[in-house]
Amino acid sequence: xxxxxxxxxxxxxxDSVDPASAADAQIGWDDLRSISPRSGPTxxxxxxxxxxxxxxxxxxxxxxxxxxxxxxxLLDRLGHARYADxxxxxxxxxxxxxxxxxxxxxxxxxxxxxxxxxxESGIGPEDTELITxxxxxxxxxxxxxxxxxxxxxxxxxxxxFAPTREGGxxxxxxxxxxxxxxxxxxxxxxxxxGGVLLEQLLDHRIALWTRYSPPRAELYRDLSVPLHDAVExxxxxxxxxxxxxxxxxDGITLDERGYLPGAVVERAVGTLWTPREWPFPxxxxxxxxxxxxxxRLLLRLGLVRKHHGRLLPTARARGMSADRMWxxxxxxxxxxxxxxxxxxxEVVLAEVARGRRPEGVSALLxxxxxxxxxxxxxxxxxxxxxxxxxxxxxxxxxxxxxxSYGAGGSHAGQGTGGTDAVVSPDxxxxxxxxxxxxxxxxxxPSV
Numbered sequence: 001x002x003x004x005x006x007x008x009x010x011x012x013x014x015d016s017v018d019p020a021s022a023a024d025a026q027i028g029w030d031d032l033r034s035i036s037p038r039s040g041p042t043x044x045x046x047x048x049x050x051x052x053x054x055x056x057x058x059x060x061x062x063x064x065x066x067x068x069x070x071x072x073x074l075l076d077r078l079g080h081a082r083y084a085d086x087x088x089x090x091x092x093x094x095x096x097x098x099x100x101x102x103x104x105x106x107x108x109x110x111x112x113x114x115x116x117x118x119x120e121s122g123i124g125p126e127d128t129e130l131i132t133x134x135x136x137x138x139x140x141x142x143x144x145x146x147x148x149x150x151x152x153x154x155x156x157x158x159x160x161f162a163p164t165r166e167g168g169x170x171x172x173x174x175x176x177x178x179x180x181x182x183x184x185x186x187x188x189x190x191x192x193x194g195g196v197l198l199e200q201l202l203d204h205r206i207a208l209w210t211r212y213s214p215p216r217a218e219l220y221r222d223l224s225v226p227l228h229d230a231v232e233x234x235x236x237x238x239x240x241x242x243x244x245x246x247x248x249x250d251g252i253t254l255d256e257r258g259y260l261p262g263a264v265v266e267r268a269v270g271t272l273w274t275p276r277e278w279p280f281p282x283x284x285x286x287x288x289x290x291x292x293x294x295x296r297l298l299l300r301l302g303l304v305r306k307h308h309g310r311l312l313p314t315a316r317a318r319g320m321s322a323d324r325m326w327x328x329x330x331x332x333x334x335x336x337x338x339x340x341x342x343x344x345x346e347v348v349l350a351e352v353a354r355g356r357r358p359e360g361v362s363a364l365l366x367x368x369x370x371x372x373x374x375x376x377x378x379x380x381x382x383x384x385x386x387x388x389x390x391x392x393x394x395x396x397x398x399x400x401x402x403x404s405y406g407a408g409g410s411h412a413g414q415g416t417g418g419t420d421a422v423v424s425p426d427x428x429x430x431x432x433x434x435x436x437x438x439x440x441x442x443x444x445p446s447v
Contacts, residue, residue: 010077014070024070030294031057032071037150043123048085051095051114064096091117110260111135123152126181128329130188132336132441140204144197148187155183159407198440199228205439212444213371215233215364216218220349223432226353229284230433233326237400241303241325243272244294248304258306259285260295263302268294283320293399330433333396336442340374344390346438350399352431355423358390365390402427 015022025128036045072087118124188198210217269282298304303317351358
């Protein structure tokens, strides 16, 4: 009530000086108040109003700038000088009035100006290992992003981004970004009404994705619990990556064709797989599917590299913890690209996450690709055309121990096991973790 009285008094004063400006201030304030917390405006709500919402109030850029200046006068009267400065800033002027050429800007250009300005302000939520934010946020995601922005504003005002000593140099840009990511993650891991915020975001993304097409809704049906449980790592799934990396040591000379020597393959099989897990004799790497898969996976994950006929560990791989290796495995095995090949991988992973070996999924894949507009790979052959990556993902999971090879598995060239292959509990968790990462980090086209 006291705050409303202060606003009424400030508007009354402005009306006595310039009634037209007071009317603009009233229009702007009503919209700003609608997106601000009950306690009053924040830097995030002020920036959102000025740089995004104000364009919806009027399509006249000069009028929008007049409203911004009137709101600045009102904010000054309310004691929010810092927010008033934002309203009068060159950044706000450029967003509302465009560049100096006077040329009209399209929506995409204005949106990019807005995103760049939020990034420059230092209170925009950072993309982190936990989340990649959608550009167009709504619902839970917008609420959580606003909370992160408010936390970053408090930290900025408290001097957490200032020099550590008087007269010292300000933190480097990379250090400021790292600090913002740390604060963003701390908010995401916090618990509010409804549970941990990151898990609420996951529910929001599941709902968002399942609205994208009916086949996608079917794909993620009943996967909520496994996806939430996958927040905890399944360290057994990185054991063979760690084991082969240990065998590589400081480096191994490859044979003339670029494969691991037979003696190294034999050692890897004997060390990392039991006879039951790989019921075939060790031979050349090309004929020993699990070793070949793990070695290639290490290359894809950036943990080893080839150099002058040798296989060498990369700098990042040295002394890597199991936790860090798990995060790299989850983030890089499939990635976040929205493409038919990764959609095929999703279909495979969804079945493994349910504890089932993927069989008979081609019909769902075809429906999914067609429903989401991949017409160039649609039709009756869509599943066959995009299945290779799905098979590759299944082969990688099997080599990691997520599935058994089974008695019906083939010796060479097949990594998918037999029809009696069993999915391990940790294998289900790995598949769910790969889907979870994709949900939290992929920017789907607008629904």
